[in-house]
Amino acid sequence: MLSGKSILIGITGGIAAYKICELIRMFKRANADVKIVCTPNALNFVTKLTLQSLSQNKVAVREFETENFKPEHISYADGADIMIIAPATANTVSKIANGYCDNLLTSIVCAFNKPVIIAPAMNRNMWENPVIKENIAKLYKLGYEILEPEKGFLACGYSGQGRLCRTDKIFEKAVEILHSSDMLKGKKVIVTAGGTIEDIDPVRYISNYSSGKMGIALADAAKSMGAYVVLISTVDVDKSYNVIKVKSALDMQSAVKSEITDADFVIMAAAVADYRVKNYSRQKIKKTSSDEITLELVKNPDILQEICSMKNNSVCVAGFCAENENLTENAKAKIVQKGCDFIIANDISRTDIGFSSDYNEVTIIDKDGNVTKLEKTDKNRLAKQILEVIYGRNCSDNRELCTSQSC
Numbered sequence: 151m152l153s154g155k156s157i158l159i160g161i162t163g164g165i166a167a168y169k170i171c172e173l174i175r176m177f178k179r180a181n182a183d184v185k186i187v188c189t190p191n192a193l194n195f196v197t198k199l200t201l202q203s204l205s206q207n208k209v210a211v212r213e214f215e216t217e218n219f220k221p222e223h224i225s226y227a228d229g230a231d232i233m234i235i236a237p238a239t240a241n242t243v244s245k246i247a248n249g250y251c252d253n254l255l256t257s258i259v260c261a262f263n264k265p266v267i268i269a270p271a272m273n274r275n276m277w278e279n280p281v282i283k284e285n286i287a288k289l290y291k292l293g294y295e296i297l298e299p300e301k302g303f304l305a306c307g308y309s310g311q312g313r314l315c316r317t318d319k320i321f322e323k324a325v326e327i328l329h330s331s332d333m334l335k336g337k338k339v340i341v342t343a344g345g346t347i348e349d350i351d352p353v354r355y356i357s358n359y360s361s362g363k364m365g366i367a368l369a370d371a372a373k374s375m376g377a378y379v380v381l382i383s384t385v386d387v388d389k390s391y392n393v394i395k396v397k398s399a400l401d402m403q404s405a406v407k408s409e410i411t412d413a414d415f416v417i418m419a420a421a422v423a424d425y426r427v428k429n430y431s432r433q434k435i436k437k438t439s440s441d442e443i444t445l446e447l448v449k450n451p452d453i454l455q456e457i458c459s460m461k462n463n464s465v466c467v468a469g470f471c472a473e474n475e476n477l478t479e480n481a482k483a484k485i486v487q488k489g490c491d492f493i494i495a496n497d498i499s500r501t502d503i504g505f506s507s508d509y510n511e512v513t514i515i516d517k518d519g520n521v522t523k524l525e526k527t528d529k530n531r532l533a534k535q536i537l538e539v540i541y542g543r544n545c546s547d548n549r550e551l552c553t554s555q556s557c
């Protein structure tokens with residue numbers, strides 16, 4: 151199941167370290183290559199020899215015990231497809247959340263740019279400590295996959311939330327992530343993000359409250375799923391994928407049109423201004439004695455509608471729909487009006503989701519009227535779920551097409 155995949159397991163100093171022996175066996179049975187890195191304290195709970203025998207690989211503990219030309223933490227970070235830290239103590243959780251690199255394990259995590267699963271385990275009171283809660287919230291926000299501890303009898307004699315989650319749950323999550331990380335391999339995904347800026351004069355403009363977070367989260371998720379990503383954004387971001395910085399709706403229109411020719415997916419999360427000023431003033435508009443001023447506006451092109459009217463069947467286009475009432479009904483009307491494959495509707499009247507928030511909740515509608523509701527969660531997590539729905543549905547459409555043509 152996992153042949154060709156390399157799993158790096160980081161073990162820290164908690165009693166649940168002994169449970170990781172079973173986790174290693176699960177990965178070995180699935181034909182994965184397993185490498186182990188331990189904090190020095192982890193070896194108080196499980197021996198190096200046990201871990202070495204089960205993983206059939208050398209166990210790394212200290213940074214400078216290396217025969218490698220590359221620094222040890224970089225070769226470990228480069229060589230693995232996924233990293234799992236289990237059990238993760240309160241100490242290691244806090245170090246990772248704050249960028250500490252004071253041992254081999256924390257240095258590897260800092261250099262690791264692929265998926266990381268963190269499975270914390272600790273005493274109940276430590277788990278409930280506000281500092282730990284804040285650090286866990288930070289890790290969630292940074293995109294780490296957290297498998298929270300379970301409730302039950304704890305080794306320290308307490309009862310409550312703190313014990314390591316089941317090892318089969320860790321295994322299944324890793325398999326799910328590894329499979330989804332190849333889902334968009336070879337696909338070109340274009341995402342638009344942010345609110346367009348329509349200049350009035352050199353110092354004033356018309357725009358909206360879009361922060362670009364939703365679009366950027368989608369672009370990040372598509373990249374983590376193996377896609378070649380082009381983000382067309384009104385917001386400045388420094389990413390490892392291609393970012394085209396635009397300002398106005400007209401800039402965005404020309405960037406989308408020049409990128410779409412070889413695209414597989416286009417996702418329009420940007421809030422594009424429907425109107426721009428008719429006559430841009432090259433000079434700052436002066437205050438006059440009049441109490442009123444009139445700005446004449448002209449309609450911007452509807453980029454989504456335009457690309458949908460031109461596209462062929464090989465590109466799948468999803469638009470967003472910002473609504474404040476009758477979400478599903480309005481979204482169904484919009485998918486017909488725009489002619490796209492999917493509409494992702496969000497409620498922008500709520501302050502806890504949508505514009506500028508770190509969270510969102512969406513209803514996805516496809517062109518056949520199928521409705522999928524995705525619960526409120528952070529935009530990074532939601533972005534992955536949105537791509538899974540769009541990709542899943544799009545592929546099943548293609549399979550149906552294939553069957554009906556007996557190919």
Ligand code: PMT
Nearest residue numbers: 360361362363364418421422452453454469470472505506
């Ligand atoms: O950026 P964030 O702060 O994270 O907030 C995210 C968001 C709320 C902006 C995002 O989730 C969202 O809803 N984006 C679409 C906002 C919008 O413009 O909705 P609309 O219903 O007006 O437009 C529908 C679709 O048509 C959108 O895909 C839009 O990109 C597209 N459109 C709209 C107008 C236009 N002239 N051209 C377009 O292509």
